[in-house]
Amino acid sequence: MKSKIVHAFGPVLLVGGGECTHDVLKAAVSKASAVVAADGGAAPLLAIGVVPEAVIGDMDSLDPALQASLPPGVLRRIAEQDSTDFDKCLRNISAPLVLAYGFLGARVDHQLAALTVLCNRADRRCVVVGTEDVIVLAPPELTLDLPKGTRFSLYPMGKVQGRSEGLRWPIDGLVMSPDTRVGTSNEVVGPVRLSVEAPRMLLILPAACLEALLEGLAAAPGGWPVRA
Incomplete structure (x- = not known):
């Protein structure tokens, strides 16, 4: 490397x-x-x-x-x-x-x-x-403790699927891509669990959620493959 x-x-x-x-x-x-x-x-x-x-x-x-x-x-x-x-x-x-x-x-x-x-x-x-916002590439698995009603936006940068818990509109079964279906302006309704199949999903949260996001990332298992 x-x-x-x-x-x-x-x-x-x-x-x-x-x-x-x-x-x-x-x-x-x-x-x-x-x-x-x-x-x-x-x-x-x-x-x-x-x-x-x-x-x-x-x-x-x-x-x-x-x-x-x-x-x-x-x-x-x-x-x-x-x-x-x-x-x-x-x-x-x-x-x-x-x-x-x-x-x-x-x-x-x-x-x-x-x-x-x-x-x-x-x-x-x-x-x-x-x-106004904090943005991260969603890891394979992520758990977040966010207040109910928090804006929770997912924006695919390519074709990608995932699963979710704790969102008003679950993403399970959806094929998302920037030119077909995106997941902006979703809303937190409970403890959030998010999983995505590939490194193509951006997670966008209010800037006030930075510390909660960092806590979730610190506890997230694994990651995407290392590049040289």
């Missing part, structure tokens, strides 16, 4: 150049084992006085003056243009969990690209955190 740029035994905070307030970033930094920036995501970190362990990307959006201000070895330029900066980061981080801030709420095309990366890097457990 190729060596990674960042290795951590705890959660890694990954910051992109999208919407994220300084207060939110400061709170996230305090809980992270390591902090990494995706190209221009270094700017908001430096603005709150945090120097990331690594800045990974093609460096087309980070001001040259900020690049020059970074300590030696922090800037990790990957020049190829066949992948996004988000993908460049995920494939170069070894950690049990990546919390990705600043990848939602700006440009829709960037958001869609980030969600595609979640599926392509299914073996990297990553939660994308935005102002």
Whole structure:
């Protein structure tokens, strides 16, 4: 397996150049084992006085003056243009969990690209955190303790089936795909158990459910196959 740029035994905070307030970033930094920036995501970190362990990307959006201000070895330029900066980061981080801030709420095309990366890097457990939503690629099995009435959206990124308990509209027996049937705006009615057959289902919850989601992910058995 190729060596990674960042290795951590705890959660890694990954910051992109999208919407994220300084207060939110400061709170996230305090809980992270390591902090990494995706190209221009270094700017908001430096603005709150945090120097990331690594800045990974093609460096087309980070001001040259900020690049020059970074300590030696922090800037990790990957020049190829066949992948996004988000993908460049995920494939170069070894950690049990990546919390990705600043990848939602700006440009829709960037958001869609980030969600595609979640599926392509299914073996990297990553939660994308935005102002309104948190998004994760659903693991094979997941149990969640969420308040009744919580919005629970499932969005397939390809053809996929699954089973559910605790949802107003169960997904058992449904063949879901982005161009036929999706599972957005479902609702929690009891303890949730979700299983999916392939790494193609995105789970979208309100941002207030982040801690409950992290607890569920920590207890989730197994995972998707590791990619080099």
